[in-house]
Amino acid sequence: MQGWWRRDPFFVRYMVREATAVAVLVYAVVLTVGAVRLAQGEAAWNGWLAALRSPGSVLLHVVLLVAMVVHAKSWFEIMPKTMPMIVIGGRRLSATTITRSGWAAAVIASIALFAWAAWWRA
Amino acid sequence: MKRSNAPIFWLLFGAGGMLSALLGAMLVFITGIAVPLGWPLHGELMSYPRMLGFAQHWLGKGFVFVVIMLFAWHAAHRILCSLHDIGIHKGPAAKAACYGAAVVVTAVAGANLFRLGF
Numbered sequence: 001m002q003g004w005w006r007r008d009p010f011f012v013r014y015m016v017r018e019a020t021a022v023a024v025l026v027y028a029v030v031l032t033v034g035a036v037r038l039a040q041g042e043a044a045w046n047g048w049l050a051a052l053r054s055p056g057s058v059l060l061h062v063v064l065l066v067a068m069v070v071h072a073k074s075w076f077e078i079m080p081k082t083m084p085m086i087v088i089g090g091r092r093l094s095a096t097t098i099t100r101s102g103w104a105a106a107v108i109a110s111i112a113l114f115a116w117a118a119w120w121r122a
Numbered sequence: 123m124k125r126s127n128a129p130i131f132w133l134l135f136g137a138g139g140m141l142s143a144l145l146g147a148m149l150v151f152i153t154g155i156a157v158p159l160g161w162p163l164h165g166e167l168m169s170y171p172r173m174l175g176f177a178q179h180w181l182g183k184g185f186v187f188v189v190i191m192l193f194a195w196h197a198a199h200r201i202l203c204s205l206h207d208i209g210i211h212k213g214p215a216a217k218a219a220c221y222g223a224a225v226v227v228t229a230v231a232g233a234n235l236f237r238l239g240f
Contacts, residue, residue, distance in 0.1 A: 018204040025197035039234040061154025068147040075143040110148035
């Protein structure tokens with residue numbers, strides 16, 4: 001049954017979605033290595049920063065970035081199915097509204113984080 | 123009846139899924155692309171004294187720890203559930219490997235962040 005998922009584009013999309021979990025794990029490991037290097041002192045930390053600047057690392061993070069966006073997309077798409085039902089004014093909150101609210105929250109949170117990082121340069 | 127430990131893993135999975143959906147992409151962009159390239163953020167944003175100060179503040183330390191821990195547990199749980207699809211039985215060995223990886227990541231991150239002091 002190896003490679004069963006290659007038979008149908010629907011299954012391929014499913015497997016790509018599942019693979020984004022690996023990207024989340026890889027990023028957690030990248031940050032953990034950063035924490036270890038920071039605790040080892042300035043020289044170790046600067047070595048880690050230099051590694052982050054290498055083309056291979058930047059490329060890896062571009063892949064991780066795309067995976068994170070796909071991951072967020074699938075998360076907000078399944079949210080209406082996993083959340084308890086919300087009834088407002090006698091009508092069930094639609095799946096589209098829930099998914100769009102999720103996206104809106106993610107955009108606002110991302111802008112806030114970026115704005116904070118830009119402001120923190122002082 | 124043996125009490126199920128599933129809700130704990132589900133809670134970590136759900137919290138990690140939400141946090142990574144909200145901030146994952148921007149975090150990757152900042153730490154892996156914008157700062158290393160020095161654009162559009164300043165390249166010195168993650169210099170040693172700044173990051174040391176960030177990680178020594180309880181809020182910064184807590185944020186980094188929560189991000190690492192929840193991302194690791196979310197990924198571990200989801201990878202464990204996907205193993206079945208590539209023909210690996212979700213047995214005790216697979217569980218130990220997935221959740222074990224999350225435990226190791228959490229412990230290493232926690233210990234080193236703690237070691238940085240307050």
